[in-house]
Amino acid sequence: MKNINKGFILLLFPFLLARNKVTVVNFEQLQNSSAKKSNDTLYIVNFWATWCDPCVKELPAFQQEYKKYAKRKVKFIFVSMNSQKELGKVQNFTDTQKLEGMLLLLNGGNPNDWIDKVDSTWSGSIPATAMYKSGKKVYFREGEFTPESLDKVIQSKNK
Amino acid sequence: MKKLAFLSAVFITLCSFAFTGYNVGDKAMDFKLKNVDGEMVSMSDYPNAKGFIVIFTCNHCPFAKAYEDRIIALDARYAPKGYPVIAINPNDPTAIAEDDYATMQQRAKAKNYQFPYLVDNTQNIAHTYGATRTPHVFVLQKSGSDFIVKYIGAIDDNSDDASAVKEKYVENAVESLLAGTPVNPTSTKAIGCGIKWKS
Numbered sequence: 045m046k047n048i049n050k051g052f053i054l055l056l057f058p059f060l061l062a063r064n065k066v067t068v069v070n071f072e073q074l075q076n077s078s079a080k081k082s083n084d085t086l087y088i089v090n091f092w093a094t095w096c097d098p099c100v101k102e103l104p105a106f107q108q109e110y111k112k113y114a115k116r117k118v119k120f121i122f123v124s125m126n127s128q129k130e131l132g133k134v135q136n137f138t139d140t141q142k143l144e145g146m147l148l149l150l151n152g153g154n155p156n157d158w159i160d161k162v163d164s165t166w167s168g169s170i171p172a173t174a175m176y177k178s179g180k181k182v183y184f185r186e187g188e189f190t191p192e193s194l195d196k197v198i199q200s201k202n203k
Numbered sequence: 204m205k206k207l208a209f210l211s212a213v214f215i216t217l218c219s220f221a222f223t224g225y226n227v228g229d230k231a232m233d234f235k236l237k238n239v240d241g242e243m244v245s246m247s248d249y250p251n252a253k254g255f256i257v258i259f260t261c262n263h264c265p266f267a268k269a270y271e272d273r274i275i276a277l278d279a280r281y282a283p284k285g286y287p288v289i290a291i292n293p294n295d296p297t298a299i300a301e302d303d304y305a306t307m308q309q310r311a312k313a314k315n316y317q318f319p320y321l322v323d324n325t326q327n328i329a330h331t332y333g334a335t336r337t338p339h340v341f342v343l344q345k346s347g348s349d350f351i352v353k354y355i356g357a358i359d360d361n362s363d364d365a366s367a368v369k370e371k372y373v374e375n376a377v378e379s380l381l382a383g384t385p386v387n388p389t390s391t392k393a394i395g396c397g398i399k400w401k402s
Binding site for chain 1: 264265299335336339356357360361363369370391392393394395396397398
């Protein structure tokens with residue numbers, strides 16, 4: 045029995061490795077992964093949810109940019125606003141869509157405590173996207189991108 | 204050249220004012236919008252109201268759905284005390300089919316809404332108020348013939364779980380207005396579905 049289990053796990057292992065796992069984080073952990081990084085990498089943080097149609101619609105544009113900048117100092121972080129209860133649903137979605145980049149699910153408590161810390165102009169609607177470089181916010185947008193507008197913004201911020 | 208820079212600065216400032224909607228303390232405009240029963244509804248139709256809980260909401264948004272029962276409870280509690288709920292759906296139904304008038308009627312009927320659920324066809328009211336997401340609440344207090352904005356923001360601090368709520372923002376605001384004490388906080392933020400604007 046033990047051997048069968050071991051074999052099964054070994055068989056599964058490549059799949060487990062290949063899977064881009066969605067990690068649940070609090071707000072501080074999110075900030076540490078992006079806003080507070082002091083290196084010269086451009087961190088692009090996209091707030092989205094599986095139930096948000098315009099968010100889902102713009103994800104392919106982000107994935108295209110991910111591929112374009114794969115070998116450069118640009119990191120993509122996709123932060124799901126789904127409830128933590130929906131972690132499985134989010135993971136299924138990101139698996140099916142083969143989403144690349146860092147996948148997080150924010151369990152930040154009361155949004156009123158952290159929305160302003162992302163950007164004081166953000167009313168809380170999604171999609172929303174923030175970009176950071178050298179520990180500073182260089183861009184914020186509440187609302188969706190077209191593939192062209194996203195490409196243009198990343199190009200201008202990655203100089 | 205300097206003058207041009209100055210003028211463009213003024214222009215940009217004016218533009219940003221034009222798009223930010225109401226702040227707490229502003230006078231809110233009345234409206235005349237179609238209810239799910241086909242009748243037109245205005246705030247001036249309520250001579251005995253002390254104010255209103257105006258909620259921009261919709262049919263499809265998971266947050267709006269999560270708050271539906273709490274919106275019903277707010278109206279049941281505060282309409283008798285002079286602060287009825289007026290729900291307004293600002294979404295463009297061509298963007299989200301589920302936000303159409305027929306589905307609004309179904310929701311109101313299924314849940315037996317005792318408050319109006321209005322359709323903001325031109326999206327003018329949502330634009331003027333500065334609503335950006337659903338649900339987005341504006342608590343107004345009547346002062347003579349004016350409606351003064353007293354609170355803007357979320358219903359409470361936990362969309363996910365009504366039983367885990369710690370801060371009932373709208374309830375606290377209305378209680379303060381009823382007691383004649385200052386509203387605190389006067390505005391809050393929450394994650395919500397962006398309003399689907401007509402292009």
